[in-house]
Amino acid sequence: xxxxxxxxxxxxxxxxxxxxxxxxxxxxxxxxxxxxxxxxxxxxxxxxxxxxxxxxxxxxxxxxxxxxxxxxxxxxxxxxxxxxxxxxxxxxxxxxxxxxxxxxxxxxxxxxxxxxxxxxxxxxxxxxxxxxxxxxxxxxxxxxxxxxxxxxxxxxxxxxxxxxxxxxxxxxxxxxxxxxxxxxx
Amino acid sequence: xxxxxxxxxxxxxxxxxxxxxxxxxxxxxxxxxxxxxxxxxxxxxxxxxxxxxxxxxxxxxxxxxxxxxxxxxxxxxxxxxxxxxxxxxxxxxxxxxxxxxxxxxxxxxxxxxxxxxxxxxxxxxxxxxxxxxxxxxxxxxxxxxxxxxxxxxxxxxxxxxxxxxxxxxxxxxxxxxxxxxxxxx
DNA sequence: CACTTTGTTAAATTTTTTCTTAACAAATTA
DNA sequence: TAATTTGTTAAGAAAAAATTTAACAAAGTG
Numbered sequence: 552x553x554x555x556x557x558x559x560x561x562x563x564x565x566x567x568x569x570x571x572x573x574x575x576x577x578x579x580x581x582x583x584x585x586x587x588x589x590x591x592x593x594x595x596x597x598x599x600x601x602x603x604x605x606x607x608x609x610x611x612x613x614x615x616x617x618x619x620x621x622x623x624x625x626x627x628x629x630x631x632x633x634x635x636x637x638x639x640x641x642x643x644x645x646x647x648x649x650x651x652x653x654x655x656x657x658x659x660x661x662x663x664x665x666x667x668x669x670x671x672x673x674x675x676x677x678x679x680x681x682x683x684x685x686x687x688x689x690x691x692x693x694x695x696x697x698x699x700x701x702x703x704x705x706x707x708x709x710x711x712x713x714x715x716x717x718x719x720x721x722x723x724x725x726x727x728x729x730x731x732x733x734x735x736x
Numbered sequence: 737x738x739x740x741x742x743x744x745x746x747x748x749x750x751x752x753x754x755x756x757x758x759x760x761x762x763x764x765x766x767x768x769x770x771x772x773x774x775x776x777x778x779x780x781x782x783x784x785x786x787x788x789x790x791x792x793x794x795x796x797x798x799x800x801x802x803x804x805x806x807x808x809x810x811x812x813x814x815x816x817x818x819x820x821x822x823x824x825x826x827x828x829x830x831x832x833x834x835x836x837x838x839x840x841x842x843x844x845x846x847x848x849x850x851x852x853x854x855x856x857x858x859x860x861x862x863x864x865x866x867x868x869x870x871x872x873x874x875x876x877x878x879x880x881x882x883x884x885x886x887x888x889x890x891x892x893x894x895x896x897x898x899x900x901x902x903x904x905x906x907x908x909x910x911x912x913x914x915x916x917x918x919x920x921x
Numbered sequence: 922c923a924c925t926t927t928g929t930t931a932a933a934t935t936t937t938t939t940c941t942t943a944a945c946a947a948a949t950t951a
Numbered sequence: 952t953a954a955t956t957t958g959t960t961a962a963g964a965a966a967a968a969a970t971t972t973a974a975c976a977a978a979g980t981g
Contacts (some may be wrong), residue, residue, distance in 0.1 A: 557874050560867045564881055567860035571888065574856035578849050585939060597884065603958070613941055618958060639949055639957060647887070649894035664763050671759035675752035682745045689742050696749055699782065702832070703756065708916050709834035715914050728913040729900050731893050770969060788928070798971055803928060824927060824979055 568597050582627060582656055587612055588620035592629050595645035600633055602640040628655025650731070658717040665710040665717075672703045672710075679703075753782050767812060767841055772797055773805035777814050780830035785818055787825040813840025835916070843902040850895040850902075857888045857895075864888075 572593040579589030587610070594609050595601055601609070606617040621643055624630035629652050633642045646652050682688055682696040719725040757778040764774030772795070779794050780786055786794070791802040806828055809815035814837050818827045831837050867873055867881040904910040 553874070556870075556872055557877055560870070560873045560877050560881070563863045563867055564877070564884065567863040567881075567884065570856045570860045570863075571853075574852050578852055581845055581849055587940075597887075614958075615942080615960080616940055618960090619940090622959095641958075649891060650897070653894070653898075660766055664766055667759050667763055668756075671755045675755045678748045678752040678755075682748055685741075685745070687741055688745045689738075692742055692745050692749070696745070696752075699749065699753065702782075706834060708918055709838070712835070712914065712916055713838075715917075719914060725913075728910075729897065729904060731897055732900075733893055772970070799928075800930080800972080801970055803930090804970090807929095824925095826928075 572597070582629070582652075584623055584627070585620065587616050588623050591617065591620045592624055592645060595630065595643070596647060598645070600642045600644040602642045604640070627659065628652060654720050658721055661713045661717045665713045669707065669710050672707060676700060676703055757782070767814070767837075769808055769812070770805065772801050773808050776802065776805045777809055777830060780815065780828070781832060783830070785827045785829040787827045789825070812844065813837060839905050843906055846898045846902045850898045854892065854895050857892060861885060861888055 572590075575593035575596060576586070576589040579592060584592070590610050590612075591606060594606075598605075598609075603614055603617050603621070606621070607614050610617065621630055624645075625632065625643075628646060630643050630645055633644055635642050646655075679696045679700045683693055683700065716725075757775075760778035760781060761771070761774040764777060765771075769777070775795050775797075776791060779791075783790075783794075788799055788802050788806070791806070792799050795802065806815055809830075810817065810828075813831060815828050815830055818829055820827050831840075864881045864885045868878055868885060901910075
């Protein structure tokens, strides 16, 4: 039989894990996921791999909820499906390297922001250019169109920068400028 | 009287603005704000300055809603209060430089993520260290504690990197590595 | 200092989101 | 191929969030 010291130690380990699981789950709202998905990822962080039945056991929610949560986590790159042959159950594993989850999530997010807004800016600029280049339009109106055109043109600098940032994170180039370091400071 | 060409031009300008307002409002969910706050910021983006009454006029929502929205936008650095003397009304202006809104929002967010998780990691590591350094505990349990300790220690590299990233954005250093550029590409 | 205007907050309502129940589809096994 | 297991999806229930109404507080004005 296990000594009472060992039992206490196991409890300490669970306490330590729960501490981290709690904050990860809490901060997962930053990644736009539901509480269920947040708790699931935080739980999986300490597990090698899990299938749906283990998830509902550990997290204490329904299978449907785990199914949708795990798919959401896959979409943002926090969880990967493992292809295990000879088993009906699907197994998943959490991405435990936070640099990878960071990259996956923010690059996706920034790409969405940049492309959506650039699309809108292009459409708007085309309309404004028509006005600016039409000699028969009143000067006052043209001036307004020019002002907005200049604003939108300026905003493109930002969206292109956002894409460059995403690219340099994806390629890992950014770590030449901002290295991953072990030391505190 | 204004010519019909000029009227059409004004409409074109409104169309162009609405195109951009629409997508900004739509992508504002990335910044964790309510639809009301999103629409408000998008509207303010094309205005020099606004007071609450102008906001509810333009956005078409209640004064209470504008009041809470504008405060939320202030918190994340998207809107600033202007101190106008000699008027009872509060006036606000939108931050129109997206580099500044980016900086303000993400630095705040990343600081929250880093500090919350580092706190939890420190607490957890202290517990785990007790087990690792206790000679009377079973090896199997110690091994587990060591495994988790190593994971958590590794995760600190990420959180420190996140803070460095935030710092280099705040100081503007990052633009030496990733310059703001005017050209497409 | 009473009066008016402006902005905030709390309570109630509406809307949206999240989660569960339950029916269904897909895949595996016997 | 029938039976069983597993995972998904749609519909409904529960919970949470956003917005409005309305009461209140704060600040400026006459």
